[in-house]
Amino acid sequence: MVTGTFEVVTRPVSRTVPAVRLSGWHRLRRGIVPYAYLAPAVALLVVWTYQPLAQTAYLSFHSWNLVPTSPMAAVGTANYERLLTTGELGEAVWHTVEVIAGMLPFTVAIPVVVALLVRRIRGRAQAVYRALVFAPMLVAPVAGAAVWQWLLDPSAGAVNRVLGTDLNWLNTTSTAQLSLIVITGWHVVGFAVLVVWAGMTGINPDYGDAARVDGATPGQVTRWVTLPLLSPTLAFLGLMTVLLSAQWTFPLIDTLTQGGPVGATTNVYYLLWELGFRSHDAGLAAAAGVLFFVGFIVVAALLTRLADRLTHHDD
Amino acid sequence: MTTDTRLRRITGHVVLTVLSIACAFPIYWLYATSLRAPGDVHSLTILPWPLSTANYAAAFANNDVARMLANTAIVALLSAAGQLLVGLLAAYAFAAWTFPLRRTLYLMFVGTWLVPFQATMLPNYVLLARLGLLETLAGVIIPNLCSALGVLLLREHLAGFPKELLDAARMDGRSSWNILWTVVVPVIRPALAALGILLVITAWNEYFWPAMVLQRGNAVVQLGLRSFMGTEGNDWGPLMATAGLACLPVFVLYLVLQRHIVQAFVRSGLK
Structure with missing residues (x-):
């Protein structure tokens, strides 16, 4: 069976040939299943770990006092210096x-x-x-x-x-x-x-x-x-x-x-x-x-x- | 040969006795002080006598101790339950299917070890503020619902799960959801229980995240204890009583499930 192409496929995954041929819709549905199980965990990781990490990197080149209304100013590498x-x-x-x-x-x-x-x-x-x-x-x-x-x-x-x-x-x-x-x-x-x-x-x-x-x-x-x-x-x-x-x-x-x-x-x-x-x-x-x-x-x-x-x- | 063996055994007992006393004494002293009569708090006698619950009464009178304990229990139980569920679903996906990006996604979980909490602290704080979760228990619970440790440990457990069982259930035409709850969960229930205890204890004792979300508030017992620890002139009796209460639920669990708890911690470390 070939896995669905709805996701970026990095490399072909070999599988055993299934006994029954599945229709395209079925195949797609079956392909999505593992991602559905992973979705809550991955979403939490992205929102609370990886996206903040990227934001920290962005913040490090700016000057800001944590007050939402005050503007953020780009300062280059001044913070690091x-x-x-x-x-x-x-x-x-x-x-x-x-x-x-x-x-x-x-x-x-x-x-x-x-x-x-x-x-x-x-x-x-x-x-x-x-x-x-x-x-x-x-x-x-x-x-x-x-x-x-x-x-x-x-x-x-x-x-x-x-x-x-x-x-x-x-x-x-x-x-x-x-x-x-x-x-x-x-x-x-x-x-x-x-x-x-x-x-x-x-x-x-x-x-x-x-x-x-x-x-x-x-x-x-x-x-x-x-x-x-x-x-x-x-x-x-x-x-x-x-x-x-x-x-x-x-x-x-x-x-x-x-x-x-x-x-x-x-x-x-x-x-x-x-x-x-x-x-x-x-x-x-x-x-x-x-x-x-x-x-x-x-x-x-x-x-x-x-x-x-x-x-x-x-x- | 026999005297040699006996000597070694005695050495072993001596070493372990010394270490056990060193480890257990501060805990003993905590409860001993908390049970002394208010006039005897400074006493150095090993046995607290006469026993008195006056310090506990003072702790409950001065502070909102009961509410703090209830809040902490809510946070610990909901966090652990959520982490178990989220972790179980993710581990099931890794164990039951081969799919594109599987390795990359797996590495995302392993990678969290490398991100120190403090490196993401400020953006998280801003996000919590924007969502209106600052100073709320939901703000303590929700962001921690995915425990990478939970996912990794459960995945390891499921890796040893007999594939034939899964295949047989699939042949019966059962849905993957059905298989998870009727085939997988009953088999790994002991592992889930062990991990659940580990997660409850960890969440109960958690300090950094609640300190950030609740700032100087004292909604959970760890923070209440902190605000109770004045820098000068501590009232030691009630303070020890509060600290004793903050540890009590975990120790009760420990008394009942001692072997399982030690095993869960050591295994999570040996991973």
Whole structure:
């Protein structure tokens, strides 16, 4: 059967010959069916993701204050120049890198060490540990922020009273960023542990056994068998950390530090939010949005490349 | 050999106990503080005693907590239901037919991972304003009705669906709509349920989009909690009670469906 030509056909699609010859009208109707099922989802994507993305690109070359009645003025690349010459962007990027680097121990290092140490725990005990470790992932970000604000409160908080310190963790430049990293790490570490744990369970034990028969020590089995076979999982967690860390910290920044003190916790997304909704500088915010989008793609592509080259597949 | 194995098992238990305490303690402290009598809120004793519901009473008195919780439930349930339906239809199209542009359309869904929410934020805000959806719950729900994650996970599930079943049903001359609801849905009901829970929890905890649509309003519990968190001089007892209430529905779900929820999250991550 030849599919209907009502849509742009990129390449002929071969199909098995149907038992019954269909009339043209029937063929057309049958051809439309899958598109009809896809229509709601695709329409939503176009309206709320792709068309706005194009508009952001358009806005980035204009000056506008978000007020519908005020005119938009074309300004060429002025927004980009402004963005790249003021120090704000560089600082926000640096803070984002700090957060990503700070998150990697929670999303990769701790999970791997824990998963390696607990391989022998099974059954009921395992179920209880899993339930407890995973729980923070389900805590709403703002509720998490609230309880940590309480724990870290300078005078009455449990942390200072137990440590005997009087640090204002969230309002001191040197500790604010660290606090946000620990809170975000607390949210996701259990999830990452379970992902690595699942990845490790999926490894065929025959490989390790074969290595042991050949006289490999447990350490060697870990280094040369388990970790390489785990590398796709680790690559996934690494990619997730790089792409999502700044997203995860956003609710915490918005509720706990508002980007401060003196901009110490302003990452790229919070900067964008501030430009758009505080300064009402739509053009500048759009230019930042475009730069982050492009940066995102470049980083994601590089990481996928790197992951492909480094990971070993079990085949 | 046996002592070695036992040592390793003990190490494992120690490591997991430490990690479990580190993960669970803040949650415990949240509820412990919320249940202390108003005079004991600053107490550091591990067990809150005597127990008191005064903080919850204060939370309900100060805030429109009940309305916020109801609104959040509406948003979470409607979003998840809509996302399931839209996702099911799209995944069905990908699984049951081969058609021109199939790959391109599929990539449109995968591609959403690369578009950070913040890159489309301003035009979306303007569009919401133009449609009169700002400061409304509809504005929180409608734009999120297509969950790319939902489409991708369901498609993966349907890819393993026995083609013979579909073909046999087609031979019977049944419509594709009929086949979807009488053949496909009954088989993938567990997957739909797991995804549904994941989507409800995600929508319940969502922060960024409601914060944009509702701005400084506090119609949903996440935002109400934020406006309750004053920068100075927090009233910790009622605040912890409100935060506890904001997490409670999800934790109740978790108590009942623990294994399924963990699996749904881990699998969505392992994709």
